[in-house]
Amino acid sequence: MKFTIAIDLGGTIIKTGLIKEGQLIDKKEIVAHSASGLKPQLPELEEAIGGLLTSNRITRRDVLGIGFSFAGLVDSTENRILSTNQKYDDGPETDLVGWAFEKWNWPLFAMNDARMALLGEWQHGAGVGCSDLVAVTLGTGIGTAVVIGGKLLTGKHFQAGNLGGHFVVNHKGSVCTCGNIGCVEAEASTWRLPSLLKEHPGFTESAMKNEEVLDFRSLFRQAGNGDRVAKEVLDHCLSVWAAGMITMIHAFDPEMIILSGGIMKSSEIILPALQEKVNERAWTPWGKVKLVKARFPDSAALYGADYLVRSSVNK
Numbered sequence: 186m187k188f189t190i191a192i193d194l195g196g197t198i199i200k201t202g203l204i205k206e207g208q209l210i211d212k213k214e215i216v217a218h219s220a221s222g223l224k225p226q227l228p229e230l231e232e233a234i235g236g237l238l239t240s241n242r243i244t245r246r247d248v249l250g251i252g253f254s255f256a257g258l259v260d261s262t263e264n265r266i267l268s269t270n271q272k273y274d275d276g277p278e279t280d281l282v283g284w285a286f287e288k289w290n291w292p293l294f295a296m297n298d299a300r301m302a303l304l305g306e307w308q309h310g311a312g313v314g315c316s317d318l319v320a321v322t323l324g325t326g327i328g329t330a331v332v333i334g335g336k337l338l339t340g341k342h343f344q345a346g347n348l349g350g351h352f353v354v355n356h357k358g359s360v361c362t363c364g365n366i367g368c369v370e371a372e373a374s375t376w377r378l379p380s381l382l383k384e385h386p387g388f389t390e391s392a393m394k395n396e397e398v399l400d401f402r403s404l405f406r407q408a409g410n411g412d413r414v415a416k417e418v419l420d421h422c423l424s425v426w427a428a429g430m431i432t433m434i435h436a437f438d439p440e441m442i443i444l445s446g447g448i449m450k451s452s453e454i455i456l457p458a459l460q461e462k463v464n465e466r467a468w469t470p471w472g473k474v475k476l477v478k479a480r481f482p483d484s485a486a487l488y489g490a491d492y493l494v495r496s497s498v499n500k
């Protein structure tokens with residue numbers, strides 16, 4: 186049995202992949218309707234998985250199991266979703282293990298998506314050979330995961346290292362979707378960016394005002410054109426992310442931080458700016474923490490899912 190099925194349930198796109206001996210050989214993407222819940226998406230997932238099997242001429246007996254990557258807190262011992270934040274909110278009531286067993290007689294192994302992406306980068310990507318690393322995903326929200334001493338950090342309630350997007354960087358700051366105040370995500374993230382721009386006193390005179398979509402793509406473009414408001418908001422975001430990363434460094438003592446997510450499409454601007462701030466401010470007398478771009482920014486979680494299935498089945 187050489188194959189594994191990997192599922193990465195994101196907020197806007199669901200990725201499914203077929204992996205053979207550590208290589209992603211086929212994938213299918215589905216539009217996510219995360220606000221409507223997880224259960225309504227299961228038939229579409231079944232169809233996508235069926236398509237992967239048929240078009241690659243394999244049967245369910247050729248598959249070891251499913252690795253299921255989820256944007257929320259996940260109990261990776263019982264393989265069930267513990268808590269969500271405005272995405273697939275029926276997750277905790279959905280029996281994924283039972284679903285996979287009933288449909289295909291496969292075992293299913295679930296994990297938080299940032300952890301899954303870290304597993305993929307650690308085993309196959311930018312983190313190969315490193316025993317102490319942190320992964321940060323700058324997407325709609327901000328996901329984090331940690332490996333210390335060659336072990337994935339999970340903690341008693343499966344949340345250790347996972348909530349770096351909710352580290353407080355401004356105790357008098359904005360209210361976050363998680364209920365806390367001044368989280369990294371609440372101060373600078375894709376979901377926060379539109380209000381961040383509109384609250385800027387210079388917004389009405391800024392070229393950003395004429396942008397159809399207030400996202401990081403338009404922000405980077407207008408900052409590159411020299412727009413003052415875009416530059417100031419971008420600087421603010423970089424400072425917030427650097428503050429979050431320095432706290433990750435002080436908390437977890439990594440050698441490396443691997444960055445991925447949609448915002449990293451502008452990595453040539455982000456990486457040097459963050460590295461400079463981290464070099465200046467982090468207390469690391471042993472040397473400098475290296476910030477690197479993910480090798481598989483779009484598919485690290487799929488590779489991680491494959492690793493998780495293989496290591497769990499062979500236990």
Ligand SMILES: [Zn+2]
Nearest residue numbers: 351361363368
């Ligand atoms: Zn928060």
